[in-house]
Amino acid sequence: MTSRRELANAIRALSMDAVEAAKSGHPGAPMGMADIAEVLWNDFLSHNPKNPKWFNRDRFVLSNGHGSMLLYSLLHLSGYDLPIEQIKRFRQLHSKTAGHPEYSETPGVETTTGPLGQGLANAVGMALAEKVLAARFNQPGFDVVDHHTYVLLGDGCLMEGISHEVCSLAGALKLGKLIAIYDDNDISIDGKVVGWFRDDTPARFEAYGWKVIRHVDGHNADAVHAAIAQAKTHDMPTLICCKTVIGFGAPKKAGTEGAHGAPLGAEEIAGARAALGWSHAPFVIPQEIYASWNAQLKGEAREQTWHAVFAKYTNAHPDLAAELQRRINGDLPHGWELSAQAYIVKLQHEGPVVASRKASQMALDAFGPLLPELIGGSADLAHSNLTLWKGSRDIKLGDENGNYVYYGVREFGMSAISNGIALHGALIPYDATFLVFSDYSRNALRMSALIPAGAIHVFTHDSIGLGEDGPTHQPVEHLASLRYIPNNHVWRPCDAVESAVAWKAAIERRDGPSCLIFSRQNLQHQLRDKTQLADIARGGYVLLDPLNAKVQIILMATGSEVELAMHAARELDAQGIGVRVVSMPSTDVFDAQPLEYREGVLPGWCRKRVAVEAGVTDFWRKYVGLDGAVIGIDSFGASAPAEALYKHFGITAEHVLAAAKALL
Numbered sequence: 001m002t003s004r005r006e007l008a009n010a011i012r013a014l015s016m017d018a019v020e021a022a023k024s025g026h027p028g029a030p031m032g033m034a035d036i037a038e039v040l041w042n043d044f045l046s047h048n049p050k051n052p053k054w055f056n057r058d059r060f061v062l063s064n065g066h067g068s069m070l071l072y073s074l075l076h077l078s079g080y081d082l083p084i085e086q087i088k089r090f091r092q093l094h095s096k097t098a099g100h101p102e103y104s105e106t107p108g109v110e111t112t113t114g115p116l117g118q119g120l121a122n123a124v125g126m127a128l129a130e131k132v133l134a135a136r137f138n139q140p141g142f143d144v145v146d147h148h149t150y151v152l153l154g155d156g157c158l159m160e161g162i163s164h165e166v167c168s169l170a171g172a173l174k175l176g177k178l179i180a181i182y183d184d185n186d187i188s189i190d191g192k193v194v195g196w197f198r199d200d201t202p203a204r205f206e207a208y209g210w211k212v213i214r215h216v217d218g219h220n221a222d223a224v225h226a227a228i229a230q231a232k233t234h235d236m237p238t239l240i241c242c243k244t245v246i247g248f249g250a251p252k253k254a255g256t257e258g259a260h261g262a263p264l265g266a267e268e269i270a271g272a273r274a275a276l277g278w279s280h281a282p283f284v285i286p287q288e289i290y291a292s293w294n295a296q297l298k299g300e301a302r303e304q305t306w307h308a309v310f311a312k313y314t315n316a317h318p319d320l321a322a323e324l325q326r327r328i329n330g331d332l333p334h335g336w337e338l339s340a341q342a343y344i345v346k347l348q349h350e351g352p353v354v355a356s357r358k359a360s361q362m363a364l365d366a367f368g369p370l371l372p373e374l375i376g377g378s379a380d381l382a383h384s385n386l387t388l389w390k391g392s393r394d395i396k397l398g399d400e401n402g403n404y405v406y407y408g409v410r411e412f413g414m415s416a417i418s419n420g421i422a423l424h425g426a427l428i429p430y431d432a433t434f435l436v437f438s439d440y441s442r443n444a445l446r447m448s449a450l451i452p453a454g455a456i457h458v459f460t461h462d463s464i465g466l467g468e469d470g471p472t473h474q475p476v477e478h479l480a481s482l483r484y485i486p487n488n489h490v491w492r493p494c495d496a497v498e499s500a501v502a503w504k505a506a507i508e509r510r511d512g513p514s515c516l517i518f519s520r521q522n523l524q525h526q527l528r529d530k531t532q533l534a535d536i537a538r539g540g541y542v543l544l545d546p547l548n549a550k551v552q553i554i555l556m557a558t559g560s561e562v563e564l565a566m567h568a569a570r571e572l573d574a575q576g577i578g579v580r581v582v583s584m585p586s587t588d589v590f591d592a593q594p595l596e597y598r599e600g601v602l603p604g605w606c607r608k609r610v611a612v613e614a615g616v617t618d619f620w621r622k623y624v625g626l627d628g629a630v631i632g633i634d635s636f637g638a639s640a641p642a643e644a645l646y647k648h649f650g651i652t653a654e655h656v657l658a659a660a661k662a663l664l
Contacts, residue, residue, distance in 0.1 A: 002292045004221040007042065008034040009276045010077060010289050012249055015069035016272060017282040018090035018097070020263045025091060025099065028246040028259030029067030031272075032218070033152060033183050036242055039224040040150060040181070041074055041295070044232075048299030049079035052107045055328050055425065056306045058147045059110050059126045063119030064154035064183065065100040066261065072097045075108040077285070077293035082106065088283055103423065103451045111423050112451045115443050117160030118416045120180065123151035124166040125420020127178035127237070128395075128405070129427050132375065135400035137324050142313040144306075144324065148177045148232065155184070155193050158201060162444075165413030170237045171209030174397055178237040179228065183218065185246040191257045205239040218242030249276040327373050327426035330510060339370055340507075344500045348533055351525035352496045356518040356559070357386045357460040359496035363503040364389035371428065371507065375421060377405030378432040378458075379414050385432035385460045411437050415444035418455040422448075428507060432458035434466075435475040435517060438482065448513035449487040456506045460518045462492065463614035464649065465560055467520070470639030479558075480619035482515050483587055491586045492517040492613075494562035495525050498585045501536040505589070517559065521642050524563040526583070539589030540582055540601055544569055549578035553608040553660050556582040556623060561612045561631075567653035572660060579660070580606075587623075608663045612656050614646070629659040 011034040019025035040060075047057045062071045069090065075082045082096060089095035096106045100114040110126070113119035127149040134145040157163055170178055182201065186193055202212045211234045213227045224242065231238035247259025251271035264272065273279065280286060314321035326333070343366040352359070368374055368391045376392065378385045388404065395402035407414040414431045421429040438445065438459055448455050464474045482490045491502035491514060499518065506514035526543060528536075535541035544566065545551065553572070555565040565581050572579040582601055584590060590598065602609075602623065609628035611620035617630035624630055633649050646652055 002288050004035070004038055006289060007292055008038040009249075009278050010285050010293070011037060011070060011073040012272070012276060013278050013280065014073040014076070014087055014283070014285070016264055016269050018069050018072070018087050020266070020269060021088060021282075022091040023263055025069065025263065026066040026261050027069070027264055028187070028261075029064055029154060029183065030070035030073065031248045031250065031259070032185050032244040032246045033067065033070055034248070035219045035221055036152070036181055036183070036224050036244070037070055037074055039221050040228060041078060042293070043225055044228050045150065046147060046302050047295065048303045049075075049108070049296050050300060051303060052080065054303045054306075056145065056147050059123065059149040059424070061110055061113065061119045061123040061126070061149070061151040062101060063113055063123070063151050063157045064116060065113030065119060068097070068099065068101050071101050071109065072106070075106070077290065079294045079296040079299075080108040082108070084283055111420065112447060115447070116156040117162040118444060118447055120151055120153050120157050121162050121166040121413055121416030121444070122420035122423060123149050123178060123180070124170045124175065125417035125429075126424040127170065127175040128173065128417065129421045129424035130177055131173070131175060131400050132395060132402070133426055137320055139313070139317055139320070142309065142316065144310055144313050148179060151178070151180045153180055153182055155186070155197055156188055158182070158199070159197055162412050162416060165410035166417060167205065167210070167237075168208050169407065169410060169413065169417070173395070174209065174235060175237045176235040179231045179240065180237070181240045181242055183244055184241055185244045187246045187255070187257055187260060189257060189260055202239070202241055209236060211236050211238045213238065213240045216240055216242045218244035219248065251275055323372070324426065330425070332508065333370055336370055340367060340504050343367070344497060344504070344533070347497045347500055348528060353522055353525055354496055355520055355522050356493050356495070356499045357520060359493070359499035360458065360460075360503065360516065360518050361386035361389060362496060363500045366500070367503060367507065373426060373428050374430070375403050375405070375427045376430045376432070377407045377414060379407045379411045379437070380409045381433055382406065384434070385458060387430070387432040387458060407431065411440035412444055415441035415455070415457060416447070418457070419444060419448050419451060419453040422453040422455045423451065428454065428456070430456035430458055432460065434461045434473060435459035435478050436461070436473050438475075438478055438515075442481075445482065445488065445513065445515065446485055449485050452487055452512035454510050455513045457513060457515045458518070459515060461520045462517045462559060463519070464633065464637040464645045465519055465521045465614065465642045467642040467645065468639055471636040474637035475615070476633050476636060477616050479517065479613070479615045483619065487512045489514040489586055489588055490517065491515070492559040493585045494557070494559055494583050495523050497526070497528070497533070498536055498583070502585060505537055505586075519560050521560060523560055526562065526566070536585065538593050538597065539586035539591070540584040542580060542601055543583040544579070544581035546573060546578040546580070549576070551580045551603075551606055552578040553610070553664060554580045554582060554602065554606055555610050555612070555656060555660065556584055557612045558584050559613070561614060561651065564651070564653045564656055565612055568656035568660060571653070571657050577664065610656060610659045610663065612651065614651050627663070629663060631655050631659055
């Protein structure tokens, strides 16, 4: 009979061999966590290798993603579509075994974990999603949403500040189906962590409101099993503290930083094989070990059992079942397109003059009742971001059947939790803070785009227009910075209509995140015909063209600066100059349009161009070229009323007019 240690040693062998073949990687963590992972995956984890997206599966997150060979070994051994050839191609171009786990590349990977701590944050989001959905859909006798989220993490994850943000919130919300297993090996890249990490970690988590299981021998399968079984009985999140030896089995490097982030080398691997009693050649796993690991039949049986329960649930609660299935499928509600578009048309006719943050709230009031899957939140700025809408209901202890999270002052954690909610499925998350604080959440925003996760990130107070709070709160480089993130849709609308279109586009997006950028100050309503109204969704469009003259100059702008361009255009028109105004609410969406459309908006024959936006100017050079001009701000702001700031920094209709006339 195959022993537990032999099953764990299969992970160790694959990890050593793959890292050695790649000549790079991290063998120490997989070797140290192998016994923990073996118990979790073989005794507890509910999943189906033949259907990695089965909705009611347990979620498993490897937060210390540099130990990726642990996860790849688990997926390969338990029967996922990750053959040994992919293990052999670890860290090679176009393989499914990248250096850090990638959600979009490898079946069974629940999230992309690279930057330490974010996997833990994603896991909090997944556990929160499970709790909210269970409160909404479970009925007596029908626990159709009932799964755990397990996360493995290391010392580095706990050093990162994001771990404090998200674990504090997880304790406050009592996410009882979140189980974190701490690989406490006392080692990081620089050596023994005692010199820089002396926290009383168990006491820290107890202070958060977690249940903590201390002093678990991470190499004793019975002890690990007992700890996980105990954790599953708690109604609060649990931290299991497992003492392990990094590089377990390596004769010279085990327990040292030498096992952390580099191949062990042929001699050390040979010694480890001898110490572990593993006599098989590299990448060879005996059939009896494969048979003991294979979870396909067990996984199929679990999923079939769930489907049988769901079928009975459908008979007993047909409306709830249909709604849950729609959300699982990722379909928007019937009639969404017509209702959303009708609201946009209505706005165009009514022409409200409001701040775009208020227009955003109006859009939520219109779209929220159509979208029960919408779940929002703000980092202690709900009444400034205006992300509360008429149907918002707090998610709180004893009443998790809500749709709004008070995240507290936790911008980074909030955005990473949103990624986890989006990855879980059946919910559409949005979060919010001031644009200048996108710096705090920057890496989570980047991960949204890389994963990709369909989270919506709302940022208000978008420029020097926020006024008296001064340069610490006035974003200048942030729009450009967010636009430079690949696969990130950034919208900065110029009025209530564009704001609603931006929300609609973000809600409908499934292949990545959207950042919605809104103003504090009121914005003028812009007139449009049907074609212009439809073209907003293309990211950039012609807002104004001369009636009886050829276009001589193009003015382009976003957000609050569109009205400056329109004022300048009227002056130029009065002087007989043919001027086109282009509104560019989303430059990245515009850039993805067919060349024919882009050329129709910004024709190559018209090189006289002026761009205006209350941010850094260099971003706009690609549109205006060497012959054009950019009106913006290449310094920090100042503390003063918004109108005074725009005049002081030369972002006015008069400056746009002067720049245009200079080009002509």
